[in-house]
Amino acid sequence: MRSRSPWSLLPVGLVGFVAAVGITFFADGPGGAVAASSQTTTPTTIAVDTSPSNIASGRTLFIENCSSCHGTNAEGSARAPSLLGLGAATIDFWVSTGRMPLAYPTAQAAEKPPLFDAKQTQAIVAYVTHLHPGGPGIPYVDVAAGDVSEGQILFSLNCAGCHTITGAGDALASGYYAPSLYPATATQIAEAMRTGPGNMPRFSPTQLTPAQLTDIVAYVHKYIQHPVDIGGLGLGAVGPVAEGFVALAIGVGLLMALAYWIGDRAVGPDAAPPKGDEGHGVTGAAGHAGH
Amino acid sequence: MLTQTLERQTTWLDDRLTLGKGSKKLLNKIFPDHWSFMLGEIALYSFIILVLTGVFLTLYFIPSTAQVVYHGPYKPLDGQRVSEAYASTIDLSFSVRFGLVMRQMHHWAADVFIGAIAVHMCRIFFTGAFRRPRELNWAVGVTLLMLAIVNGFLGYSLPDDLVSGTGLRIAFSILLSVPVVGTYLAFFVFGGNFPGTSIIPRFFILHVLIIPAVIAGLIAAHLGMMVHQKHTQFRGKGATEKNVVGSVAWPTYAFKTLGYFFLTAAVLAGLAGLAQINPIWQYGPFIPYHVSYAVQPDWYMGWLDGALRIFPSWETVAFGHMIPTIFYPAVLFPGITFTVFYAWPFIEDHFTHESRQEHHLLDRPRDRPLRTAIGSGVLAFYFLLFSASATDVLANFFGISLNIVLWSFRILVPTVPIIVGFVAHRICKELQTWEDVGERKRPTIILRSADGSYVGTTADYRPGDEPRELEPEPVPEAVGAHANGASTPELVGAGAGLAAPSQASAVPSGVLQAPRAPRNFDGGGGFLSNLRPRRQRD
Numbered sequence: 001m002r003s004r005s006p007w008s009l010l011p012v013g014l015v016g017f018v019a020a021v022g023i024t025f026f027a028d029g030p031g032g033a034v035a036a037s038s039q040t041t042t043p044t045t046i047a048v049d050t051s052p053s054n055i056a057s058g059r060t061l062f063i064e065n066c067s068s069c070h071g072t073n074a075e076g077s078a079r080a081p082s083l084l085g086l087g088a089a090t091i092d093f094w095v096s097t098g099r100m101p102l103a104y105p106t107a108q109a110a111e112k113p114p115l116f117d118a119k120q121t122q123a124i125v126a127y128v129t130h131l132h133p134g135g136p137g138i139p140y141v142d143v144a145a146g147d148v149s150e151g152q153i154l155f156s157l158n159c160a161g162c163h164t165i166t167g168a169g170d171a172l173a174s175g176y177y178a179p180s181l182y183p184a185t186a187t188q189i190a191e192a193m194r195t196g197p198g199n200m201p202r203f204s205p206t207q208l209t210p211a212q213l214t215d216i217v218a219y220v221h222k223y224i225q226h227p228v229d230i231g232g233l234g235l236g237a238v239g240p241v242a243e244g245f246v247a248l249a250i251g252v253g254l255l256m257a258l259a260y261w262i263g264d265r266a267v268g269p270d271a272a273p274p275k276g277d278e279g280h281g282v283t284g285a286a287g288h289a290g291h
Numbered sequence: 292m293l294t295q296t297l298e299r300q301t302t303w304l305d306d307r308l309t310l311g312k313g314s315k316k317l318l319n320k321i322f323p324d325h326w327s328f329m330l331g332e333i334a335l336y337s338f339i340i341l342v343l344t345g346v347f348l349t350l351y352f353i354p355s356t357a358q359v360v361y362h363g364p365y366k367p368l369d370g371q372r373v374s375e376a377y378a379s380t381i382d383l384s385f386s387v388r389f390g391l392v393m394r395q396m397h398h399w400a401a402d403v404f405i406g407a408i409a410v411h412m413c414r415i416f417f418t419g420a421f422r423r424p425r426e427l428n429w430a431v432g433v434t435l436l437m438l439a440i441v442n443g444f445l446g447y448s449l450p451d452d453l454v455s456g457t458g459l460r461i462a463f464s465i466l467l468s469v470p471v472v473g474t475y476l477a478f479f480v481f482g483g484n485f486p487g488t489s490i491i492p493r494f495f496i497l498h499v500l501i502i503p504a505v506i507a508g509l510i511a512a513h514l515g516m517m518v519h520q521k522h523t524q525f526r527g528k529g530a531t532e533k534n535v536v537g538s539v540a541w542p543t544y545a546f547k548t549l550g551y552f553f554l555t556a557a558v559l560a561g562l563a564g565l566a567q568i569n570p571i572w573q574y575g576p577f578i579p580y581h582v583s584y585a586v587q588p589d590w591y592m593g594w595l596d597g598a599l600r601i602f603p604s605w606e607t608v609a610f611g612h613m614i615p616t617i618f619y620p621a622v623l624f625p626g627i628t629f630t631v632f633y634a635w636p637f638i639e640d641h642f643t644h645e646s647r648q649e650h651h652l653l654d655r656p657r658d659r660p661l662r663t664a665i666g667s668g669v670l671a672f673y674f675l676l677f678s679a680s681a682t683d684v685l686a687n688f689f690g691i692s693l694n695i696v697l698w699s700f701r702i703l704v705p706t707v708p709i710i711v712g713f714v715a716h717r718i719c720k721e722l723q724t725w726e727d728v729g730e731r732k733r734p735t736i737i738l739r740s741a742d743g744s745y746v747g748t749t750a751d752y753r754p755g756d757e758p759r760e761l762e763p764e765p766v767p768e769a770v771g772a773h774a775n776g777a778s779t780p781e782l783v784g785a786g787a788g789l790a791a792p793s794q795a796s797a798v799p800s801g802v803l804q805a806p807r808a809p810r811n812f813d814g815g816g817g818f819l820s821n822l823r824p825r826r827q828r829d
Contacts, residue, residue, distance in 0.1 A: 170683045230567075
């Protein structure tokens, strides 16, 4: 699930960066630096290795695994949309989260362990973007640079409405759902925001600047995925429903069991024998021990 | 030695305040020996925990919506503008020693408090303990349930976090939905339009003073009536409509119930220390244009939230006034619920006419199949509504469409209670036909005859295995017994008349009984009939 951490992508991104082969889609972002302009500024996207050999291996993988629905040249079919011009971020998100290739058609593609490793994913991305350049590139996120306080405000405003404020995810209408944010890598979170997979709205650089994107990713990565549960068990982070079940089943239930334990007078041989009974044996003494 | 010191102190007090007469009645009170009589005590002790922890919380909580900049150990909120109420709750949780565990204990205690009230109410209902003469105490109990729910909601709203703020917004809309006066009502309660700045201070004073004071008063009335009318009891050896059989308050029951208080406190403290509740730092401050999905109220409001969720969107116009959809599930429905709760003793009496005499012996639920069936159905109804408040969580958890979950509840809520009631009725009827149900099991001997057939016969109890039920004895004069000169010889010198009997047999123990004194005035007419002649003399 976590085969693609942002750090594993970093060398690839830097190599591509030096080669000045980048997808400079976000160059006009208000708060973002222009990619490929200088090595000292923060890049906004991670470039893809577009060497012919990589594209060739990507083509092989694509034809083997994707072309039956998306067509040999990613032009789409009656079953699946065209992938031309969707950009590196889209392809990388769907493949690296395991949503593609689809296991079976449902309202929403389910996340599962990815079929391809990082190198193979890169190759597929290179092949599809080679067919028709354009679209958002894989966003580069420096999680350490993010401001988690800004990120919390932006998350609360833009993300909590579907993914819930704890990021646990929740059901939407008609079989759609906002998935849990816990398994996503920093890059995948950024890709989802930039490309708007499925039902999710797309947040362009004019809506969320690269700096704001970084803030949100930092908050999700540091606090949603690793919540500060100083109060004890997190109970699934779904709020009062789980708490209510715990209060009733464990709180009231345990107290009822304790009431049953101490509430009844012992009957049978262990009970105190009636007055005048000569059989004050061991059991009789036990019956009086509490007095 | 300890006993003598205690007795000297109590005698000193008794000499000055004449406590003996009243306390003797209390100390000699008989508590029936059945575990289900302790369910109400969970609620009582939870309330005590609520007051104690609540006092601690008021020392740190600031009931104000004034905006401050939060600076503290929780980095995602650092530098954010939040209300003082929210900031102080965060500080309470992160920076005050014991603050978080107190807050969590308070919240768990509130959840358990109302759960215990519900369970206690079920016991009263299914055993018919609300019948004459206890209809008024039932009404006090229903009022306590209502106040507990209201106060729970007020307390839940105080931290001004994102989740509770959403709840407040819903409450505002519910008030708005009342026909004709809705707008006035909502603006009156909130001191203007939502959210305003008044609601947190207003809810605070209601939550920490006014409603708890009313609850405490009603608990006193509830217990006072119970002492005055004496406990109900199950049928058992020696138990009649004229007496109460069980353990005496002092010392037997006092230690039992003190232990139970400690157990309640232990369970609540255990929950508070191990299970996180309402982590408001994860929710962030309430900002009216921010919203989180998967927001539910605390469980005791869940039945209302569930009703809101599954009720069809019908908007009707009556007499030129629009009645919004949410009026039916959020105003009319709880109104009907509590009206029926209050009226139940009288509704049942309308059909059974049982109020012609007093009832102190409890029903076994199976002996009243119709009541048990109705109660089971009603329980199923509210449980389903509670579950319906989690439609989204259930849909997500089971990976099914939210629409299917919603429509399932729309069908299940009206139908399942009928099925549950019918099944409960059949089970009761079936249980009635079993003669030995509820009795101690006896061994069965199975014999195989020469032709291969088997015959089972019920055997006698094995020696020493016979159930022994003690014959109840009258309560001995434990308090003030020295007045009868019943002290033991060896204490005469030392105690010099002050010592109560310390002999083991004189301390009330075992199964005891106390008579129920007839309380009605002769000739009927109630207590007013006795006043009339006096007025005539004037």
